[in-house]
Amino acid sequence: MTDEEYERKIVIPGEIIAEGDDYLPGEGTEKKEGKIYSLRYGLADEQNKLVKIIPLSGVYQPRRGNVVIGKVELLTYNGWVIDIGTAENAFLSLMEVPRFVNKDALEEVMDIGDLVVAKVWNINRRGIDLSIKIRGLGKIDEGIVVKINPNKVPRVIGKEGSMISLVKDKTNCNITVGQNGLIWIKGQRIEDELKAKEAINFITEKSFVKGLTDEVTKWFDEAK
């Protein structure tokens, strides 16, 4: 589990989370007449007087800087339309690909149905723009992709990546977690990949357990 030191409680929309002028409203909250109201259902979290809501449910909301995994839906004359599980499809422009692409043969780089790791670099009213200019991003050629509930992604990553590095160490796999709930696992052997997949499913099942990292360590020892 990420951190349970301070008591987080579930709040519902319209509930007063904090009162007083020294609190600042963060994501999912609103300040009205000195009181901070919750605007959505989730866990109320307070850090350095900043109050925010950690969502527990709902569809994935893209945010700038998120690494996501998506599927190519459509080829246009200047890029790819990619489904990342949001209401609006995301767009990966030719300009955001770090290599030469023949404009008449986009499918040589990525074809419909291909999976791609990309970063959300801009969100505006017209849609979501993706980029694969940074190292580690790009088309997925090998390995397996697992889908989980996007609200459980923080659990899978763990506090400062503790959980995911544990799984990586134990299985010798390279794992990329997309914030939209798709996880790419690539290992030397297929057995390792399946093991990592099992571990991730275990984590999502037990996501409410306290001290989950220890639990997962135990699970790995037993499974050996």
Add this chain to the structure above:
Amino acid sequence: MTAKKTEDFERPDGRGITEMRPITAKVGVVPNADGSAMFSFGDTVAIAAVYGPKKMHPQHSQNPEKGTLRCNYNMISFSVNDRIRPGPSRRSQEISKVTEWALEPAVMLDNYPNMVIDVHIQILQANASTRCAGINAAAMALAHAGIPMKEMVSSVSIGKLDKTLVVDVNKKEEDWEEGEGATDIAMSFTSNSDKITHMQLDGHITTEQLEEAMKLGREATRKIYEIQKRTLKDIEIMEGVEE
């Protein structure tokens, strides 16, 4: 309550005049939905499932200014004693629209241009006040789906049987024929600002009694809000076990 001669009025099921039927509520009842809830007043059972926000189709009904809330109220054919013809009817279309209007003031749709949030309300069992149960379930389902909302919406029906005001009418009371007959007022209130988002009146009532009825409704919806709140807060443990 302010009941003069109505104090010893006897309701068919023996409830007190401000007493609601036993309420049960549950969240997360539809696993495939983005958010879902069940709400029941006694025998009246409503299930609401929320899908979205998702892209609005067909494209010409998209609103680029803000999102759309689309409700669909449906009574299942076996929900009443005489089987009702399945599918949309004049009545269900009206209730769908009214439910939309009841919920819209609370839901923050500004962040979802060109998108739609679908709310499907199914009435599994009907014993009057189905639209109120539907609105209560839908408000919980919307919250459960993580949709930003300013506040919650709670709904209740107030009846006037002859001259007596009662809270949460059932079918027997809805068909009251003695004296002045039955008046059925369905109303919805928001949880914080205490505003009325929906009110429908079927029958006759004086202005004074209507004000009295609104007072009763406000009190009853506060109780309902507490139940909605409690149900939503209790969920995590349950959901964790299920998933």
